[in-house]
Amino acid sequence: MKLPIAAALLSIAMLPFAGGAQAHHLTSKEDVEVKVDKNKNAEERKALWGQFGDWCAIADWHPAVKTCEEIKEGDDIFRKLTLQDGGVIKEKLIEKGDTSYTYVITESPLPVKNYQAQFSIVPDNDDADEVKILWTAKYDAVDGKKDGEATDTIDGIFKDGLKSIKAKLGKKAD
Numbered sequence: 001m002k003l004p005i006a007a008a009l010l011s012i013a014m015l016p017f018a019g020g021a022q023a024h025h026l027t028s029k030e031d032v033e034v035k036v037d038k039n040k041n042a043e044e045r046k047a048l049w050g051q052f053g054d055w056c057a058i059a060d061w062h063p064a065v066k067t068c069e070e071i072k073e074g075d076d077i078f079r080k081l082t083l084q085d086g087g088v089i090k091e092k093l094i095e096k097g098d099t100s101y102t103y104v105i106t107e108s109p110l111p112v113k114n115y116q117a118q119f120s121i122v123p124d125n126d127d128a129d130e131v132k133i134l135w136t137a138k139y140d141a142v143d144g145k146k147d148g149e150a151t152d153t154i155d156g157i158f159k160d161g162l163k164s165i166k167a168k169l170g171k172k173a174d
Helices: 002-017 038-052 148-170
Strands: 028-033 065-073 076-081 088-096 100-107 112-123 130-139
Touching: 028 148, 038 112, 038 130, 112 148, 130 148
Parallel strands: none
Antiparallel strands: 028 130, 065 076, 076 088, 088 100, 100 112, 112 130
16 A cells, blocks of 8 residues: 555655646846946946837847837837838837836747846946846747747847847947
8 A cells, every 4th residue: 555655645746847848938148248437337338228228229239120119008118020021029018227128028920928038238247347238038939839949039039139239339349
């Protein structure tokens, strides 16, 4: 009789791991370090935010984005990104700070779901004469797609966008 009890206990102990493939989130993170005057770190960070951080500024610096249209629906703010290939992504702003915003994708042809991301410009913790332009996201692969496809897509979007920002900043960016 001890074996069935042990088997039952083992089954119960394994329940938190059941369906783990559906419960985890994939992540993407890219950043660019930008040289600034350490005595004017906050001012330069805000100036960079003025250049790259506006909700629809993504159309000015991301090569895949053809246009960005801000849409208000009640109290909610969205942006509709029309891509160079004609695809459309609709994103909802869920939080905005002085040098950051957090958003979710509400409609998209991308192979992701449950997508939440943050774009920010933050102090570099180990260098007073640098700030980081940081883009991070958590998401899941859309049903029927492999995790690798979802991750490759988001990583590529982030890399292309920050590569463009880096090119615009020239020697200031690392």
